[in-house]
Amino acid sequence: MLIRNRRLRTGEAIRSLVRETAITPNDFLVPLFVVEGKNVKEEIASMPNYYRYSLDLLEKEVKELWNLGLKSVLLFVKVPEKLKDNAGTEALNPDGLMQRAVKTVKNAVPEMLVMTDVALDPYSSFGHDGIVADGKILNDDSAAVLAEMSLSHAKAGADFVAPSDMMDGRIFEMRSLLEDEGFHDTGIMSYSAKFASAFYGPFRDALDSAPVDAKDIPKDKKTYQMDPANRDEAIKETLMDIQEGADIVMVKPGLCYLDIVRDIKNAVNVPVAVYQVSGEYAMIKAAAERGWLEHDAVVLEQLTAIKRAGATLIASYFAKDAVKLIY
Numbered sequence: 001m002l003i004r005n006r007r008l009r010t011g012e013a014i015r016s017l018v019r020e021t022a023i024t025p026n027d028f029l030v031p032l033f034v035v036e037g038k039n040v041k042e043e044i045a046s047m048p049n050y051y052r053y054s055l056d057l058l059e060k061e062v063k064e065l066w067n068l069g070l071k072s073v074l075l076f077v078k079v080p081e082k083l084k085d086n087a088g089t090e091a092l093n094p095d096g097l098m099q100r101a102v103k104t105v106k107n108a109v110p111e112m113l114v115m116t117d118v119a120l121d122p123y124s125s126f127g128h129d130g131i132v133a134d135g136k137i138l139n140d141d142s143a144a145v146l147a148e149m150s151l152s153h154a155k156a157g158a159d160f161v162a163p164s165d166m167m168d169g170r171i172f173e174m175r176s177l178l179e180d181e182g183f184h185d186t187g188i189m190s191y192s193a194k195f196a197s198a199f200y201g202p203f204r205d206a207l208d209s210a211p212v213d214a215k216d217i218p219k220d221k222k223t224y225q226m227d228p229a230n231r232d233e234a235i236k237e238t239l240m241d242i243q244e245g246a247d248i249v250m251v252k253p254g255l256c257y258l259d260i261v262r263d264i265k266n267a268v269n270v271p272v273a274v275y276q277v278s279g280e281y282a283m284i285k286a287a288a289e290r291g292w293l294e295h296d297a298v299v300l301e302q303l304t305a306i307k308r309a310g311a312t313l314i315a316s317y318f319a320k321d322a323v324k325l326i327y
């Protein structure tokens with residue numbers, strides 16, 4: 001035998017020397033959940049060790065992230081029930097929770113990159129990402145509100161807006177409005193290939209944003225999010241968003257869609273984000289709690305696999321755990 005592959009695996013020094021993929025703090029975008037109130041740090045029931053923060057504690061949290069080398073956050077807000085409607089009215093409030101959260105982060109750590117979630121579901125009395133009428137989600141009317149929402153976030157100081165809604169043409173609407181209003185440097189990270197996944201359950205608990213069960217309200221998001229069975233369509237969606245002005249594209253969820261991540265990585269020349277979603281987080285936490293999986297090893301293995309598949313950056317609830325494990 002002349003070729004012995006195991007020579008490159010004989011010890012940690014040689015293994016690390018020839019390792020093809022490394023995860024670093026630069027890879028992460030940290031999702032943060034924000035609530036109204038003071039001194040609130042609420043654990044999310046289906047996401048052990050993950051919290052919703054009021055603005056005062058958000059400030060503390062982002063300082064801690066920065067000190068760990070985590071330089072980018074993605075903000076989500078839990079909107080009080082009484083402010084929800086079918087038009088996204090509160091989403092455009094210049095003094096709304098998201099707009100204040102952006103300012104809070106920028107005040108606490110000015111260099112922190114702030115991305116904001118753009119979709120109506122946290123603001124929707126029906127739990128949908130767009131406006132509902134006659135049992136349907138209105139595409140163009142929703143895209144118009146989402147563009148206004150992006151502008152509002154940009155005015156509050158967001159560096160990037162991150163539309164997670166999957167309406168057609170919304171990147172064009174957003175980019176056009178941002179350009180018209182002079183926000184040339186506000187970036188767009190598009191959730192370009194977002195699948196109608198069953199792995200979002202814990203997130204909907206976190207924000208209380210699941211579709212409501214009522215007459216004439218679509219019970220799921222399958223008319224706008226993608227069919228998990230489709231690969232070619234993911235490429236089409238992604239290429240269209242790039243043409244419409246997306247700076248960063250995204251595949252979501254992560255683990256079940258790594259084949260799509262690799263295809264997209266090979267097809268595009270913009271950064272590819274991957275969202276390791278709440279259900280992926282919850283599965284690891286639950287199995288580790290029972291002693292069925294080794295938490296830290298599984299976390300690092302999954303994150304490494306996501307990066308190996310082609311992710312330029314990873315939105316992950318494990319970001320803090322991961323950077324502590326790497327160093």
Ligand SMILES: NCC(=O)CCC(=O)O
Nearest residue numbers: 164199200203277278279
């Ligand atoms: N726009 C964000 C989601 O839809 C869900 C994310 C998650 O499940 O972590």
Ligand SMILES: [Mg+2]
Nearest residue numbers: 166167168237
């Ligand atoms: Mg699309």
